[in-house]
Amino acid sequence: MNSETSPTPETPESCPVSTSRRGFLAAAGLGTAAIAGGLALSNGGAAVLSRVFGHRGLPQLPPRTQPNITAEVLITRVASYDDDARLVDTISRGLVELGLDLDRVRGATILLKPNLVEPSTAAPQINTHPRFIRAVAEAFRKFDAGEVLVAEGQGHCRDTDYVLEQSGLKAILDEDGIEFIDLNHDDIFVARNPMGATNLPELFLPATLKRADFIVSLPKMKTHHWAGVTLSMKNMFGVMPGLCYGWPKNVLHYQGIMQSILDINATVRPHLAIVDGIVGMDGDGPIMGNPKPAGLITMGFDLPAVDATCARLMEIDPNRVWYLAQADGRLGATAENRIHQRGETIADSKQRFELVDHPSMKVFRD
Amino acid sequence: MSSPPPQERQTTEDDWTAWACERLLEQRIQGHSWSYRRGAGPAVESSVMACLALNAAGRDPDGRMLREVADWLTTFQEADGSVAARPELLRPAWATSWAILAWSLADEITEGPPLTEPIRRAVSWLLNVRGTTLGGQQDVVGHDFNLVGWPWIEGTHSWVEPTVMAVWALKRVGMENHDRVAEALKLILDRALPSGGWNYGNTKVFGTELRPQPGPTGQTLVLLAGIAPERLPGDTSAKIILPALTYLRTSLPKTRAACTLCWGLLGLVAWGQTDQATLSTSWLSESAEDLRRRPASADPWRLAHLIAAQFAQTTLELLGIVPTMPPSPHRELPR
Numbered sequence: 001m002n003s004e005t006s007p008t009p010e011t012p013e014s015c016p017v018s019t020s021r022r023g024f025l026a027a028a029g030l031g032t033a034a035i036a037g038g039l040a041l042s043n044g045g046a047a048v049l050s051r052v053f054g055h056r057g058l059p060q061l062p063p064r065t066q067p068n069i070t071a072e073v074l075i076t077r078v079a080s081y082d083d084d085a086r087l088v089d090t091i092s093r094g095l096v097e098l099g100l101d102l103d104r105v106r107g108a109t110i111l112l113k114p115n116l117v118e119p120s121t122a123a124p125q126i127n128t129h130p131r132f133i134r135a136v137a138e139a140f141r142k143f144d145a146g147e148v149l150v151a152e153g154q155g156h157c158r159d160t161d162y163v164l165e166q167s168g169l170k171a172i173l174d175e176d177g178i179e180f181i182d183l184n185h186d187d188i189f190v191a192r193n194p195m196g197a198t199n200l201p202e203l204f205l206p207a208t209l210k211r212a213d214f215i216v217s218l219p220k221m222k223t224h225h226w227a228g229v230t231l232s233m234k235n236m237f238g239v240m241p242g243l244c245y246g247w248p249k250n251v252l253h254y255q256g257i258m259q260s261i262l263d264i265n266a267t268v269r270p271h272l273a274i275v276d277g278i279v280g281m282d283g284d285g286p287i288m289g290n291p292k293p294a295g296l297i298t299m300g301f302d303l304p305a306v307d308a309t310c311a312r313l314m315e316i317d318p319n320r321v322w323y324l325a326q327a328d329g330r331l332g333a334t335a336e337n338r339i340h341q342r343g344e345t346i347a348d349s350k351q352r353f354e355l356v357d358h359p360s361m362k363v364f365r366d
Numbered sequence: 367m368s369s370p371p372p373q374e375r376q377t378t379e380d381d382w383t384a385w386a387c388e389r390l391l392e393q394r395i396q397g398h399s400w401s402y403r404r405g406a407g408p409a410v411e412s413s414v415m416a417c418l419a420l421n422a423a424g425r426d427p428d429g430r431m432l433r434e435v436a437d438w439l440t441t442f443q444e445a446d447g448s449v450a451a452r453p454e455l456l457r458p459a460w461a462t463s464w465a466i467l468a469w470s471l472a473d474e475i476t477e478g479p480p481l482t483e484p485i486r487r488a489v490s491w492l493l494n495v496r497g498t499t500l501g502g503q504q505d506v507v508g509h510d511f512n513l514v515g516w517p518w519i520e521g522t523h524s525w526v527e528p529t530v531m532a533v534w535a536l537k538r539v540g541m542e543n544h545d546r547v548a549e550a551l552k553l554i555l556d557r558a559l560p561s562g563g564w565n566y567g568n569t570k571v572f573g574t575e576l577r578p579q580p581g582p583t584g585q586t587l588v589l590l591a592g593i594a595p596e597r598l599p600g601d602t603s604a605k606i607i608l609p610a611l612t613y614l615r616t617s618l619p620k621t622r623a624a625c626t627l628c629w630g631l632l633g634l635v636a637w638g639q640t641d642q643a644t645l646s647t648s649w650l651s652e653s654a655e656d657l658r659r660r661p662a663s664a665d666p667w668r669l670a671h672l673i674a675a676q677f678a679q680t681t682l683e684l685l686g687i688v689p690t691m692p693p694s695p696h697r698e699l700p701r
Contacts, residue, residue, distance in 0.1 A: 118577070118579075119579070120577060121620075156565070156566050156579075157566070157579060157581070158527070158581065158625070159581050159623050159624075159625040159626045161623035161624060161625065161626070161668070162579075162580075162581065162621055162623035162625070162626040164623075165621060165622065165623050166621070174660070179662070182402075182403070185402035185403060185406075185409070185667065186403070186406070187406050187407050188452070188454075188455070204455075225571065225572055242518075243409075243451050243452070243458075244451075244455070244458060245458075245519065246458065246460075246517070246518030246519040246522060246525075247518060247525065247527070247566060248566070250517065250518055250519050250522035250523065250525075251519050251522060253522070254521065254522050284571075284572050284574055287576070287577075288571070288572075288574045288576065356572050357572075358506070358572055360506075
């Protein structure tokens with residue numbers, strides 16, 4: 001992680017062990033009303049809301065310091081994962097078109113963060129496709145990156161090898177000689193939480209993030225039965241170590257999924273998003289939904305802009321996805337008139353991603 | 367899943383365990399602990415798992431390494447009795463269950479001052495930790511939200527794996543009749559998937575049954591094998607155990623992931639499925655071969671699981687599962 005994006009000042013070096021140990025107690029809010037209160041739910045809808053927004057209600061966020069921020073997002077069409085060379089070419093061209101600073105990539109350590117949720121050979125729509133990950137790695141190697149890593153701290157299954165094996169990614173990593181880091185069990189450093197959407201004053205992060213010069217979020221284009229959509233920002237949940245936050249990152253669910261997404265992205269500040277929408281998922285995502293062959297790759301350096309574009313492509317209004325609406329002007333651009341769409345147009349490429357059939361989904365779509 | 371070609375094999379099924387034990391021993395940190403990953407910092411769970419494996423393999427005959435881990439754990443036990451997952455942290459303390467297991471085992475099989483007091487304080491802390499319950503109607507999630515087990519993190523909901531770990535620990539120190547254990551067993555049975563096995567804690571979400579996973583299924587089966595049958599409902603065998611074993615028998619042949627293989631195989635062995643255990647020696651050997659080809663992956667966490675699975679009967683005894691399990695008709699399962 002370079003200085004521009006480092007979540008310092010509270011690094012391991014500056015954070016004494018005793019402070020670190022005490023810090024988590026405060027960070028987890030243990031012994032506070034945040035945990036004890038607000039759990040008496042009257043119906044299933046309330047249960048959904050508490051999962052989405054936690055048990056503390058909506059937070060007071062910092063002001064939007066960049067209300068006029070603009071961004072560029074590229075939409076491209078790719079029908080399948082079958083042609084490795086075409087995938088690499090599409091992604092490479094896209095990054096160049098978006099203005100990737102090749103001098104900055106040369107010799108750099110690139111951390112690819114895919115969306116690996118659960119091991120299942122029968123449902124490849126759950127995880128970022130292994131050949132998509134390979135293509136992105138190859139693109140960065142073509143740009144003379146010094147090192148390309150794949151790293152994930154998957155939410156449910158503690159056995160990373162099982163997830164890699166069943167998703168087909170292990171074979172790809174072995175063939176291509178790409179290192180994989182299990183972020184759930186990585187060493188830890190502590191970073192100040194600058195957004196404060198949750199009441200966690202610090203976030204515990206995996207040490208491997210500090211090794212990376214360039215963090216790339218590689219999500220699957222999916223609906224999500226709590227958050228509406230899971231794209232490049234929600235994908236960053238996976239950097240949070242399960243060893244500290246539990247499986248599936250229980251502390252963050254209690255703090256509120258939406259708020260946690262903001263805090264994680266504000267702290268980690270990933271550099272780039274490339275969304276695997278070749279085959280996405282709709283319905284009961286992020287695990288039990290149906291394959292949605294959308295044939296799209298969407299990419300950009302501004303993660304909120306990429307996610308807002310994807311939401312529009314999925315026919316979901318990003319303004320109705322709380323964390324996207326709040327990210328606008330704080331972490332990036334989500335307003336349609338401030339996103340310059342390159343490549344395909346939203347109008348020509350959008351396709352309806354069905355949401356799970358439950359009244360709570362009215363939040364996201366009438 | 368195919369075996370590597372014979373010419374590429376560097377070990378036999380008999381000698382991979384020696385290789386794995388040596389690699390595990392050489393990654394010991396400061397004479398008292400192990401990390402999850404090569405070169406990383408020490409962690410409680412990986413240290414206890416390494417001790418279990420080495421003891422099961424007979425590589426710690428006088429229990430010296432186990433005692434050293436046990437003593438190391440006491441150095442960062444908090445005043446409230448909890449033990450954090452890593453020594454530099456205060457929380458989370460789900461690893462307290464692992465510390466109790468290690469202390470209990472060390473007290474039993476090693477020489478040294480009794481560890482009664484650390485155990486007492488840790489048990490006291492563990493009994494005070496309760497997974498949060500959620501009242502009201504639950505039309506979204508399928509399991510019973512009002513049953514109390516153990517969470518990964520204090521102040522959050524209970525999940526299968528930490529609940530199983532906590533019950534193991536309490537059972538290991540002779541508290542299997544505690545009310546918390548009784549309720550935890552109800553929770554574990556409630557979280558069983560209708561089609562067989564367990565995932566991590568949910569059964570259905572938005573009406574859809576979730577997928578079972580072999581690791582948590584194996585861990586849970588190990589625990590239930592150590593529970594006296596009269597403490598479980600009469601239909602447990604037919605409704606829960608047998609479908610879970612069937613799931614493991616179909617899912618395990620398709621994986622060589624070390625941790626998943628370990629817990630899946632221990633689950634089968636605990637329930638007398640020894641035909642699968644025999645087959646498993648080649649699976650474990652293939653998994654070890656994979657680690658040999660990728661030395662960076664031959665870390666304490668993976669190695670310990672493979673070794674523990676290879677010596678499954680002894681591992682179960684060390685966990686306190688087999689010796690306390692009386693013969694029972696509910697363990698007689700059809701092939």
